[in-house]
Amino acid sequence: MSEEESPAQRVAIGISFGNSYSSIAYTSGEGKAEVIANEEGDRQIPSILSYVSGEEFQGTQAKAQLVRNAKNTVAYFRDFLGQDFKSIDPTPCHHSAHPIQHESTVAFKIKDKEDDTENTVTVSEITTRHLRKLKNSASDYLGKNVNAAVITVPTNFSDAQKDALSKAAKDAGIEVLQFINEPVAAVLAYDARPEAKLADKNIVVADLGGTRSDVAVIASRGGMYSILATAHDYDVGGAQLDEVLMDYFAKEFLKKWKNGGDPRVDDRASAKLKLESEAVKKALSIGSSANFSVESLSKGFDFTCSINRMRYETISSKVFATFVRLVLNVVEKAQLDPLDISEIILAGGTAHTPRIASSLASAFPESTTVLAPSTSATAINPSELAARGAAIQASLIQEFETEDIDQSTHPMVTVTPHLARAIGVLCISSDESTGVFRHLVEAETPVPVRRTAIIATPREGGDVLVKICEGTRVIKVTKPEPKANGKAADDSDDDEDSDESDEEEELREKTYKVENVLAEAALKGLSKGAKVELQINVAADLSCTFFAREVGGKVAVRGGWKAPGKA
Amino acid sequence: MTTFQIGLPLPVLSADWSAPTESKTLTAATDRNIEPVGPHFLAHARRKRHKRTFSEDDR
Ligand SMILES: Nc1ncnc2c1ncn2[C@@H]1O[C@H](COP(=O)(O)OP(=O)(O)OP(=O)(O)O)[C@@H](O)[C@H]1O
Numbered sequence A: 001m002s003e004e005e006s007p008a009q010r011v012a013i014g015i016s017f018g019n020s021y022s023s024i025a026y027t028s029g030e031g032k033a034e035v036i037a038n039e040e041g042d043r044q045i046p047s048i049l050s051y052v053s054g055e056e057f058q059g060t061q062a063k064a065q066l067v068r069n070a071k072n073t074v075a076y077f078r079d080f081l082g083q084d085f086k087s088i089d090p091t092p093c094h095h096s097a098h099p100i101q102h103e104s105t106v107a108f109k110i111k112d113k114e115d116d117t118e119n120t121v122t123v124s125e126i127t128t129r130h131l132r133k134l135k136n137s138a139s140d141y142l143g144k145n146v147n148a149a150v151i152t153v154p155t156n157f158s159d160a161q162k163d164a165l166s167k168a169a170k171d172a173g174i175e176v177l178q179f180i181n182e183p184v185a186a187v188l189a190y191d192a193r194p195e196a197k198l199a200d201k202n203i204v205v206a207d208l209g210g211t212r213s214d215v216a217v218i219a220s221r222g223g224m225y226s227i228l229a230t231a232h233d234y235d236v237g238g239a240q241l242d243e244v245l246m247d248y249f250a251k252e253f254l255k256k257w258k259n260g261g262d263p264r265v266d267d268r269a270s271a272k273l274k275l276e277s278e279a280v281k282k283a284l285s286i287g288s289s290a291n292f293s294v295e296s297l298s299k300g301f302d303f304t305c306s307i308n309r310m311r312y313e314t315i316s317s318k319v320f321a322t323f324v325r326l327v328l329n330v331v332e333k334a335q336l337d338p339l340d341i342s343e344i345i346l347a348g349g350t351a352h353t354p355r356i357a358s359s360l361a362s363a364f365p366e367s368t369t370v371l372a373p374s375t376s377a378t379a380i381n382p383s384e385l386a387a388r389g390a391a392i393q394a395s396l397i398q399e400f401e402t403e404d405i406d407q408s409t410h411p412m413v414t415v416t417p418h419l420a421r422a423i424g425v426l427c428i429s430s431d432e433s434t435g436v437f438r439h440l441v442e443a444e445t446p447v448p449v450r451r452t453a454i455i456a457t458p459r460e461g462g463d464v465l466v467k468i469c470e471g472t473r474v475i476k477v478t479k480p481e482p483k484a485n486g487k488a489a490d491d492s493d494d495d496e497d498s499d500e501s502d503e504e505e506e507l508r509e510k511t512y513k514v515e516n517v518l519a520e521a522a523l524k525g526l527s528k529g530a531k532v533e534l535q536i537n538v539a540a541d542l543s544c545t546f547f548a549r550e551v552g553g554k555v556a557v558r559g560g561w562k563a564p565g566k567a
Numbered sequence B: 001m002t003t004f005q006i007g008l009p010l011p012v013l014s015a016d017w018s019a020p021t022e023s024k025t026l027t028a029a030t031d032r033n034i035e036p037v038g039p040h041f042l043a044h045a046r047r048k049r050h051k052r053t054f055s056e057d058d059r
């Protein structure tokens, strides 16, 4: 349809397009990202289209059609794009239009026209229609025709899926400037806040959605992001929590109305049950209790029932535990320890659940900040992170020529050597075994890199040694002191005894072990109370120059080392 | 990037210290993909494409 717009004519937004919900966001003139509410006032727009006598509905209105008009309602289709029928999992579409095989792609048979004939509509066409609605909502809000977007995708979205999404967007009049990974968009949304400070840290993004949960471990180094490990779980998400509540309310209903029939069996009753259970679940993220209330739930019987948060957390505890395990597994997959993780960003709608955030907080050490609405006053709405990140990226690149964007995102530019070990300086003692290693550059930092530190000197000043080393992070475990009347510590083959000692918390700390001395330099005649500024510059070929000087003084020294393999 | 503060003092130079003669190098690096996202990546891409260093970029 539309040709590529020249950068000057672009109006670009950020789009998060999930299987369950979509969001649109833009970046204002002041550089602030904001999520746009559609005509119905929704910022989380169900990714659902429904047709009634040829009229198209989207979002919340379409979702309501799941009760009466499920066959002509298309939902949970994002992951089908660019896939062949054999490789998709149709389970989430159990209560809506079923995906079918159509030529080499996936389609739905729906009555989407006034004439009541059943048409085969491909997932690509459905996506185009959905994106067109999103585009129109954004255009209405902004008062100009939106014609470009940055769209977020899961980290395991294949090139074929991206191509299909790109084409579907193009057909909706949207030029996809760039696809960015969902967890990276979440990190960017946090880093773009004016109060954010640049720091080198390892971040976990736990994106807990509706039909899937995706976790990524990201090395954030000077504002650049590298993904160290990912995991995807299609068996656990918000839908499983809905099911826990559906089971609970169905059983309560049957207790009250013995002849009511199981609402989980009948299609229409189960659609009502599901919609209301989801609403109850969301209410329980804020309130300490919530009301389930459906008129004529099954066989004409109305049903109201209240549930408190504690009960909900008890019946959902297995699902909650699965999320925690998933996160811990990915940290392990990245060959990291929970102590290496500075932040857990909770993203996705399910991340609103207070118990998930608190369970994660207790599974990680105190030094790990859990960024979720219930654990942090400054957390960003987890449902908005992806769209905001996309909008920020859109504002950064919208003035670039398409060719420039393509070149910058090419592996020639993005594939970069990352340091295997940390680089730092020895403090207190010049002996590698007793000196304390303080890092300037963390492991997994992409090169080239430049870091500067201001370091204290001995109280009297004088001559100091700048000893630059490579170090590896080690976790130091200190076992608690054995109890005075306890058995000997080596008695650990006794089961009872080891159980008991497990209860005592061992102390785990992050320290560094010096592996390799890279360079040494002397700074002589420092004044009393002097501070030393040390700057390390590692080039792309791993050669290095460093510079140390007395802050505000004249003493200075330079040094460095060569690239490996160069004499 | 903000400057680190390291509160522990540098070691005292021993009287018999002499500059090492042997030259060392870093452990081999791992190639990874940097996510092409955010302002700092764009600066990195600019430097890489124009073969500029940090200090040339600062000017
Ligand atoms: N306040 C809330 N409390 C608890 N759960 C919520 C809340 N808001 C939304 N959810 C749930 O979050 C899920 C949707 O998450 P999200 O908006 O991230 O969807 P998505 O990325 O489209 O999902 P997916 O692609 O995994 O299906 C739904 O199960 C929804 O019920």
Ligand SMILES: [Mg+2]
Pocket: A018, A019, A207, A208, A209, A210, A348
């Ligand atoms: Mg999602």
